[in-house]
Amino acid sequence: GNSVTQMEGPVTLSEEAFLTINCTYTATGYPSLFWYVQYPGEGLQLLLKATKADDKGSNKGFEATYRKETTSFHLEKGSVQVSDSAVYFCALLGLTGTASKLTFGTGTRLQVTL
Amino acid sequence: IAGITQAPTSQILAAGRRMTLRCTQDMRHNAMYWYRQDLGLGLRLIHYSNTAGTTGKGEVPDGYSVSRANTDDFPLTLASAVPSQTSVYFCATPTGMNTEAFFGQGTRLTVV
Numbered sequence: 001g002n003s004v005t006q007m008e009g010p011v012t013l014s015e016e017a018f019l020t021i022n023c024t025y026t027a028t029g030y031p032s033l034f035w036y037v038q039y040p041g042e043g044l045q046l047l048l049k050a051t052k053a054d055d056k057g058s059n060k061g062f063e064a065t066y067r068k069e070t071t072s073f074h075l076e077k078g079s080v081q082v083s084d085s086a087v088y089f090c091a092l093l094g095l096t097g098t099a100s101k102l103t104f105g106t107g108t109r110l111q112v113t114l
Numbered sequence: 115i116a117g118i119t120q121a122p123t124s125q126i127l128a129a130g131r132r133m134t135l136r137c138t139q140d141m142r143h144n145a146m147y148w149y150r151q152d153l154g155l156g157l158r159l160i161h162y163s164n165t166a167g168t169t170g171k172g173e174v175p176d177g178y179s180v181s182r183a184n185t186d187d188f189p190l191t192l193a194s195a196v197p198s199q200t201s202v203y204f205c206a207t208p209t210g211m212n213t214e215a216f217f218g219q220g221t222r223l224t225v226v
Contacts, residue, residue, distance in 0.1 A: 034214055034215075036217075043204060043220050044157075044204065044206075044217040046214040046215075049214055089156060089157065093214075093215070100145065100164075101159065101162060101172075102208065102215055103159075104149075104156045104157040104158075106154060106155060
């Protein structure tokens, strides 16, 4: 079946540091890949997405490139802010049998300090 | 309403009681999902529905049931709640095969 593995947290960074959160996946076919963000006390919001190999999703300074050869979709940001503190989830949307399903990683908590 | 609405936002429930978590969408999407979110485990799929009138089991369906009488509503029922069902529950709906999912704000359920 489909699965998503992302790096364990928590990740603690100083403001303006470079961020990488690793995500790798296992899936049949050609899934779409997503990063979702969950701010404290809120639901999940889509951060960025990529629907085919070599696509780069970007939003709010975050980027991730769909790498089919390494089955990866690592999240990066050049300079994090305190307001980026949240839990980040990597996810894929793919077919399981005849149903399309979202599969999530376990989430990575990011804490950015001044 | 716009998007997905879940109710209640939080609930404390005695073990053994029956509880229905409500989820309503106004986007006319075919597919809907229920997830539970637990620390260290991420989001796990409980049940899903690809279209009105059909449902399927996800990763952790035991102790839960769903129905999909129409496109808009996808209630999740705990027939006899147990403490291990203490969690945050999210309802979601994707717009299609290659597009993102919209999530409700979640229901925080505590079973005591």
